[in-house]
Amino acid sequence: MAHEGKGTGGLDTTATPGSLGAGQPSHPIGTAPEAAFGEVPEAFSPREMDAPLHAKRMIVNMGPSHPAMHGVTRAVVALEGETIADMKLDIGFLHRGFEKSCENATWTQCFPYTDRLNYISAIMNNTGFALAVEKLCRLDIPDRAKYLRVVGSEIHRICDHLTLVSAMGLELGAMTVFLYGIEARDLLWDRLAELCGARLTSSYCRIGGVSRDAPEGWIEKTTASLDRVNELVGEISGLLTRNRIFLDRTRDTGKVSREDAIDLGFAGPCLRASGEPYDIRKAAPYLVYDRLDFDIPVGEHGDNFDRYLVRMEEIRQSDRILRQCFQQMEPGEIAVKDFHYVLPPKPQVYGTIEGLMAHFKLIMDGIQVPAGEAYSYTEAANGELGFYVVSDGGGRPYKLGLRAPGWPMLAALPYMVKGSLLADLIPTFDSINMIGGEVEQ
Amino acid sequence: MSKAVTAALKEKFPDAVQEVYEGVGGDDCAFVKKDAVAEVCRFLKEDPAMAFNMAPYVTAVDYLGQEPRFEVVYNLVSTRLNHRVRLRVKVPESDLEVPTVTHLWRGADWFERYCFDMYGIRFLGHPDMRRLFMYDEFVGHPLRKDYPLKGRQPLTAERNFRDLYRGPGPSGRD
Structure with missing residues (x-):
């Protein structure tokens, strides 16, 4: 029967x-x-x-709406039992045409677009883009503006690393870490809100300088906030660094050798965790990094735990950089005094014809960047942030190529997790710190 | 930056390297013939005095109206010797095929896929030459200068529903 x-x-x-x-x-x-395109396949x-x-191969779709995939990446995983036999990534769910949008906006209008690349560390993207355009314009900005850019960048580097560490803790089951991390990050974001008026999308830099100076008493307040952040980072470190569960999940998982890391195009903390001491702040110093004293932490094994440790140490080094900047900064101009690049002050716009004309031309036509091409690279929180800019001499970029820091790391994810357990995918994906905004442009 | 890299390139490949120049900010740049790019890159990677062990960025540009129309740009870095070079390769519209460099630097994989997705430049020998961001059914290459700014290309046919804000109208009107 x-x-x-x-x-x-x-x-x-x-x-x-x-x-x-x-x-x-x-x-x-x-x-x-x-089923043919558009048809409903048979159930x-x-x-x-x-x-x-x-016990044969099973295909599992992780994402794009899986919480551990940060909402935007689809990983197609072929499983044999619990082991990852093969993996493919499907990205583009957050693609919003960054380059095309920028090609149809003036150079200054690109800043809000760059904010939204890595939305946790917007000032670093602003700085990278501003430096690229200034390279093409052969423009040197005042010292105070350089320091303010470094200060903004390093505060955002701390925020970015804190986010990674706390999200990694959260996804491995340590929610307390997340709460400490978010408290520290919010403290710094409050200081940034006082500096540039926005917590996340700062649009702080301008071509030729920065948009506004630090308000009175801001440095003292920020120093106090940094003290509190240090305490919280100590708490996080105490909760994670010797935690048995955290060690078991992160040690010897997602391992990348030094040769592989270089070959795969790694950059930033992930490259340094694999043992290659390459940091653009030291290798090709920009802004005022050559006047500052800081160390480059380097890992040994290239596993998830080393990537975590490198970031924890970079938080401390950024703190050092910030305190040195506060000591070295001197009052002065925050932007170049050239009305071909920077808007004239309002009394001049309303009072003189030259000021009005400069204002009108800058708003309507945009900054006239000399024709040519340049590649400028900076050390963002996740690695090399590069902008390849091409200008045809007009007010809009002819081409604005973005080298997103997390791109090669995400591309390498299948190499990193092949042969490991499915559970190891989570800390590995966390530790490369893939930010959908920048990777998918 | 030193001129050693571009000088060595010019000496080693007198034909394939068409022109070397110093770019904005003192960057080393070179124009390389399309067919020789893999060969030039192999030399740059394997020669101990060059040692370009990483390809941090490969991208393309569409110079619409110029001949040849496209250009592929390779930014290379040596983390050991701390120097950089930029190779520019002209690609005519009639022959959009460039040799891949993924066998030299695996990190170039997604950059080449991106160039194919956005500009339609094919990389010969690439292990997985598919679109990166756009879906497979997408028609055209969005970063080309003649790709229209306005328009829609939905993945599935749009349903003709009543638009509460704009009133009824033909679907896909903008």
Whole structure:
């Protein structure tokens, strides 16, 4: 008596129980004829649905709306039991045409677009873009503006690393870490709100300088905030660095050797965690990094734990940089005094014809950047942030190529997790700090 | 930056390297013939005095109206010797195929896919030459200068529903 359905597990009673092929669907899963574009494919047959869980390859879709995939990445994982046999990434769910948008905006209007690349560390993107355009304009900005850019960048570097560490803790089950991290990050974001009026999308830099000076008493307030952040970072370190569960999940998982890291195009903390001491702030100093004293932490094993440790140490080094900047900063101009690049002050706009003309031309036509091409690179929180700019001499970029820091790391994720457990995918994905905004442009 | 890299390139490949120049900010730049790019890159990677062990950025530019129309730009870095070079390769519209460099630097994988996605430049020998961001059914290459700014390309056919704000109208009107 043939009775299909739940009770039999879909077994074909005509076949000998336990024999090869018993309980299998008539065709292997995945070889069914594909439905044409736009058609609704045929539903699984009840036999297929009831087939017992067998120890062969299973395809699992993680994302794009999986919480550990940060909402934007789809990982197609082929599993053998719990081991990842193969993996492919499908990205582009957050693609919003950054380059095309910028090609149709004036140079200054690009700043809000760059904010939204890495929305946790917007000032670093602003700085990278501003430096690229200034390279093309052969423009040197005043000292105070350089210091303010470094201060903004380093505060945002701390925020970015804090976010990574706390999210990593959260996704590995340590929620307390997340709360400490968010408290510290919010303290710094409050200081940034006082500096540039926005917590996240700062648009702080301008071509030729920065948009506003630090308000009175801001440095003292920020120093006090940094003291509190240091305390909280100590708490986080105490909760994670010797935590048995955290160590078991992160040590020896997601390992990348030094040679592989270089070959795969790693940059930033991930490259340094693999043992390559390359930091653009030291290798090709920009702004005032050559006047500051800081160390480059380098890892040994290139696993997730080393990437965590490198970031924790970079938080402390950024703190050092900030305190040195506060000591070295002197009052002065915050932007160049050239009305070809920077808007004139309002009394001049309303009072003189030259000021009005400069204002009008800058708003309507944009900054006239000399024709040419340049590649400028800075050390953002996740690695090399590069802008390849091409100008045809007009007010809009002819081409604005973005080298997103997290791009090669995300591309390398399948190499990193192949052969490891599915559970190891989570800390590995966290530790490369993939930010959808910058990777998918 | 030193001129050693571009001088060595010019000496080693007198034909394939068409022109070397110093770019804005003292960057070393060179124009390289399309067919020789893999060969030049191999020399840059394997020669101990060059040692360009990383390709941090590969991108393309569409110079619409110029001949040849496209250009692929390779930014290379040596983390050991701390120097950089930029190779520019002109690609005519009639022959959009460039040899890949993924066998030299695996990190160039997604950059080349991006160039294919956005500009339609194919990289010969690339292991997985598919679109990166756009979906496979997408028609055209969005970063080309002649790709229209306005318009829609939905993945599935749009349903003709009543628009509460703009009133009924033909679907896909803007």
